Amino acid sequence: MRQHSAQLAEVLTGSFEREVVANIFNGSDRVLEGVRFESWQLDSDLGRPVSSDGSGAVIHSSVDGSSLVPVGADGVLSPFRARVEPVMTIRAGAFEEAVSLGTFRVSSVPSASDTVASVGGRDVVVASRVDLRFDSLEADIYRWGFRFPEQSKAGVSAYSEIRRLTGMPVEQTVPDVLVPSVKVWEAKQGGRLDAVLELGKILGGSAVVNSRGAWVVIPDEVGEPVATLRLGSQGTVTEVGSEIDTDTVYNEVVGTFEDASGKPLYAVARVESGPLSVFGPYGVHTRYYESDLVRTQAQADVAVRSVLAESIGSQQYDVQVQCHVNPLVEVGDVVALEGWKRPLVGRLRKVSLSNSPLMSVTMRVARRLT
Template identity: 55%
Template sequence: MRQHTDDLLDALAGSFTRRVLVNVFHGTDRVATDLAFESWSLESDLDSAVGTSGSGVVVYPSVSGESLSPEGTKGVLSPFRARVELVMEVSAGGFRERVSLGLFRVVTVPEARDYTADVDGVSRVVSSRVKIGFASLAEDVRRRGFRFPEQPPQTDSCYRELRRITGMPVLESVPDAAISGNPTWEAKQGGRLDAVQKLADQMSATAVVNSAGAWVLVPDEQGEPVASLHLGERGTVLDVGNEIDTDTVYNVVVGQFEDDDRNPIYAIAEVEAGDLRPDSLYLETTRYYSSPFVKTQEAAESAVQAILALSTGAQVYDVPIQCHINPLIEVGDVVSLEGWVRPLVGRVVKVTLGDSALMNVTLSVRRAL
């Protein structure tokens, strides 16, 4: 969750107003503060390579006839230099608190317009409206490729290698692991970002840049909820849906691997008891699995058993929720849904915010089988 006070939690449970402002940075220098932001949207997806993207219109009343419209590499909002911080201000009565929605890279300025007026017989800019498109700071890593294929200089810590190849802060949110499989990071488009996710895979996690501008590892295993959404008279959830899909429930896993000399390694795991046995009414559903990090028969047996346990231990399905806007929720958070026909706990995998008083959230929920 984004940083907040207890008073803000109380305000979000009742009636409140909000507005979004923009701070602009060039490097570490803040060059503009509290700019009005209109027609904005912010979309986060845990499965997206970059994670978060959005757009909006910056509205600037000129003080001395200056324009905020960029010209090529020049200007406050030029996509060649600007980073923007989106800040939501929540007000309820005499209470007011600001929440940083994140720092983002400006990637495009599809439209910019200056409005002029005659002042003492001279035409002067009185305001600017600049539409911007922006993306998570993971975009910096995606654009910065490796100049040559390279291997990790040290293999005892995935976290150390993540910091080396991203040049960004990395929060240690899951246990560290050694780098296995002697990987070579490819010199290709998006190769550095691919390397980040491969390192995250070795820690059984997904890497994402959080609202503080740091990489954080979201574990595959669902933890305890950090927030809740409520149905009922004072609830915030307006619409709930769910789906049941057996396509991802496998009762046989076939592993195909190679050792360091490229000799084949095979391993098979299957459900041996219960309603999901291959000879049950469900019949056999086979999953094939391979990994460049599995190099021994022992590791292969362990890998297929782990994949089988994930598949048969629970079914993952998505619950789309529409609720009153809550600026504290981020992708990767585990939240509970209370007051519905049955309690639900799931990980937030998608969030869409915007000018509307509502937001859309998708929870990935595990149903025990």
């Protein structure tokens, strides 16, 4: 979740006003603060390598006749140097609190223009409008390529490898693990980001940059909700893919691996109770699994149990929701939905924010099979 006070969480359960402005950074320097930010939109998707993109127009009134329209690499809003931080301020009565929606890399300036007026017989710029498109900070790692294939060290921590590869802050959200064998990260377009995303999978989830500019790993399993979304009278809920498909529901996993000397390793995990028991009417549905990251029997046992748990939890479906704006939630958060015909708890896979008082989200909800 985005940083906030307990009082703000309470305010968001009622009526409130909101306003969005932008701060502009060049490197670590904040060169513009609290400028008007109009026609903005921010779309996030946990399934994309670069999880978020957006757009918006910076509107700036000039007091000295200077223009904000960038020219090539020149200008504080040039995509060659600019970062944008949209900030939403929530007001309710005497209460007021600002929430940073994150800092993003400006990727392009689709259009820009100045408003000119005659002052003292000469034309001067009185205002500038600059349209921006921007991406979340995974884009920095996508752009930063390896000069040659890089090799990790066997037994290095997955989180420490993410820190090494990105040079960015990391917030540990799941237990750390050791990378059990030497990994070679390819020198290719987007190879560094691919490496970080693979390390996220090794950690049991999806690696993403959060609103504080830190790498986190969103776990695959749905935990306890951290926020509640309000449906309201104008809200809508569409349940997508509610059909039941057993093709991907395995109740037995057989793993075949090799240790460091090439000796075969085997491991089996099975469901032995409940409706998915291998002894029950569902029967036996076997999946075979192998990985070059497994080098010991203990790792093999953990791997097949993890794959089995993933299979049982694979019966998930998406719920598309339009609800009241809540600027605190971001992709990866587990939320509850209030005001629907039955309780819903799911992980946010997609979040779309804009000028609208409503937001659109996609919740991935697990179907209970055991």
